[in-house]
Amino acid sequence: MELYCFGESVNAYKCALALALTGTPWLPRYVDFFNGETRTAEFREVNEMGEVPVLVDGEAVLTQSGAILLHIAARTGALGGATLKARNEVVRWLLWDNHKLSTQIGTVRFLMNFAPVDKRPEGVVPFLQGRLKASYAVLDAHLARRDWMVGDGVTIADLSCCGYLYYPEPFGFDRKDWPHIDAWLDRIAALPGWKHPYDLMPGNPSDRA
Amino acid sequence: MELYCFGESVNAYKCALALALTGTPWLPRYVDFFNGETRTAEFREVNEMGEVPVLVDGEAVLTQSGAILLHIAARTGALGGATLKARNEVVRWLLWDNHKLSTQIGTVRFLMNFAPVDKRPEGVVPFLQGRLKASYAVLDAHLARRDWMVGDGVTIADLSCCGYLYYPEPFGFDRKDWPHIDAWLDRIAALPGWKHPYDLMPGNPSDRA
Numbered sequence: 001m002e003l004y005c006f007g008e009s010v011n012a013y014k015c016a017l018a019l020a021l022t023g024t025p026w027l028p029r030y031v032d033f034f035n036g037e038t039r040t041a042e043f044r045e046v047n048e049m050g051e052v053p054v055l056v057d058g059e060a061v062l063t064q065s066g067a068i069l070l071h072i073a074a075r076t077g078a079l080g081g082a083t084l085k086a087r088n089e090v091v092r093w094l095l096w097d098n099h100k101l102s103t104q105i106g107t108v109r110f111l112m113n114f115a116p117v118d119k120r121p122e123g124v125v126p127f128l129q130g131r132l133k134a135s136y137a138v139l140d141a142h143l144a145r146r147d148w149m150v151g152d153g154v155t156i157a158d159l160s161c162c163g164y165l166y167y168p169e170p171f172g173f174d175r176k177d178w179p180h181i182d183a184w185l186d187r188i189a190a191l192p193g194w195k196h197p198y199d200l201m202p203g204n205p206s207d208r209a
Numbered sequence: 210m211e212l213y214c215f216g217e218s219v220n221a222y223k224c225a226l227a228l229a230l231t232g233t234p235w236l237p238r239y240v241d242f243f244n245g246e247t248r249t250a251e252f253r254e255v256n257e258m259g260e261v262p263v264l265v266d267g268e269a270v271l272t273q274s275g276a277i278l279l280h281i282a283a284r285t286g287a288l289g290g291a292t293l294k295a296r297n298e299v300v301r302w303l304l305w306d307n308h309k310l311s312t313q314i315g316t317v318r319f320l321m322n323f324a325p326v327d328k329r330p331e332g333v334v335p336f337l338q339g340r341l342k343a344s345y346a347v348l349d350a351h352l353a354r355r356d357w358m359v360g361d362g363v364t365i366a367d368l369s370c371c372g373y374l375y376y377p378e379p380f381g382f383d384r385k386d387w388p389h390i391d392a393w394l395d396r397i398a399a400l401p402g403w404k405h406p407y408d409l410m411p412g413n414p415s416d417r418a
Contacts, residue, residue: 049305049347060297064304067297088269088276095273096258098307107340123332131316138258 001026004046004054006033007203008114010102010163011065012053016200017159018069020193022076029056030202034114065163066094069156079156089150093157100135104128105164109171113205129172136178143180147187154191162188166197169205210235213255213263215242216412217323219311219372220274221262225409226368227278229402231285238265239411243323274372275303278365288365298359302366309344313337314373318380322414338381345387352389356396363400371397375406378414 001019005012005028019026031037031052038050047054047063054061055068057075062068070091073080081087108128111120139161142149149157165173165185175182188194198204210228214221214237228235240246240261247259256263256272263270264277266284271277279300282289290296317337320329348370351358358366374382374394384391397403407413 048351049309050343060294062297062301064301064308066304067301070300071297085269088271088280091279092271092273092276095275095304095307098304099273099312100258103308103312121332121336123330124336127330127333134259142257 002029002056003027004029004031004052004056005201006031006052007198007201008167008205009033009052009201010106010167010197011051012201013166013197014065014156014159014163015053015055015068015072016197017163017194018072018079018156020195020200021154021159021191022072022078023193024072024076028202034208066098066160069094069160073156079154079159081150081155081157083151086151086155090155090157093149094160096138097157097160101132101139101161102164104132104135105171105173108132109164109167109169112171113169125172132172136173136181140178140180143184147184154188158184158188163197211238211265212236213238213240213261213265214410215240215261216407216410217376217414218242218261218410219315219376219406220260221410222375222406223274223365223368223372224262224264224277224281225406226372226403227281227288227365229404229409230363230368230400231281231287232402233281233285237411243417275307275369278303278369282365288363288368290359290364290366292360295360295364299364299366302358303369305347306366306369310341310348310370311373313341313344314380314382317341318373318376318378321380322378334381341381345382345390349387349389352393356393363397367393367397372406 001024003012003015003019003026005016033052037043038052044050049063051063053065053068054063055071062071081090108125111125148154149161162185165181175185210233212221212224212228212235214225242261246252247261253259258272260272262274262277263272264280271280290299317334320334357363358370371394374390384394
């Protein structure tokens with residue numbers, strides 16, 4: 001399989017982590033996001049949504065990290081949930097992550113770390129950080145009662161929700177404030193095959209320093 | 210089936226529309242969102258995410274509109290996509306809607322119409338409206354080449370992406386600016402069983418006027 005990715009892309013990291021944890025052979029295809037590659041006509045031919053990641057698996061070309069995670073789980077028979085009820089729960093948390101967690105963190109992290117300084121509108125970061133506190137609280141409360149998001153072991157629901165929380169760039173999240181999230185991140189990072197995003201995919205902020 | 214819902218909830222509307230278009234018998238269970246019901250301990254017992262919609266189907270209790278839509282498609286054998294490739298495409302657009310369209314519209318519409326006037330932070334609405342223009346452009350370009358989001362007929366991908374676009378409250382979207390979206394909304398509204406959100410679910414802004 002080939003994964004269009006770059007180190008800073010959390011949504012690519014979620015997918016790369018699923019490939020790594022399942023021992024699936026894959027190759028990274030580096031996308032030069034910060035020089036505008038995702039806005040080119042060539043890239044739009046690959047993904048009309050103009051986004052990384054893209055997974056190429058033979059004839060299948062998939063985009064959206066949640067869809068790619070479901071595909072990897074189906075192809076490998078791992079990480080997808082053991083029962084129909086568990087698989088429904090996995091889908092529910094993938095959607096929650098896309099709706100309430102990753103989207104908001106993505107905007108805040110971009111504005112605080114990567115956007116040109118004159119394109120950082122006032123008011124947006126604190127507003128979204130306020131909304132994110134409610135999301136961290138939902139996640140922390142969920143993990144207070146269990147080791148993994150769904151069932152008794154790691155699933156793609158964990159990989160989707162954890163993605164941003166390993167990155168070093170500040171966006172207003174401090175692991176110490178959320179003890180159950182903190183312990184869960186340690187559990188995931190102890191899994192065989194786990195790697196930090198900047199060790200798993202090509203490209204990182206030091207390239208542009 | 211029973212759907213926890215209220216008229217203003219777009220994510221509930223998406224699910225109610227799927228029930229209506231498939232001719233599935235269902236009952237609404239009105240949630241008094243504007244008086245804080247989703248923040249109560251009782252409601253958190255039903256959905257720890259503190260969100261509407263919730264679908265109760267016998268023993269199954271589902272939340273997140275995308276997960277509910279997939280469940281309705283699986284239960285009815287309709288609206289889910291005819292092939293594996295189509296089903297993957299449906300999932301991809303459900304996730305895109307949650308990631309790039311509905312989340313942002315939800316915040317903008319709430320701030321412009323429902324939030325207390327002293328809780329409408331400056332800068333947020335224009336910033337998110339700018340991001341939404343890119344999403345409307347992706348949707349309009351996709352629909353320039355086809356009648357439906359995936360394949361040759363309506364699927365839950367259409368129902369997820371169209372939800373907000375029938376509501377009367379302003380959030381900066383004008384159908385006239387996006388001719389392919391405009392024609393697609395007419396196609397969906399012409400389907401047997403289609404209803405406007407305030408005709409399909411209990412509660413609407415005039416209750417609070």
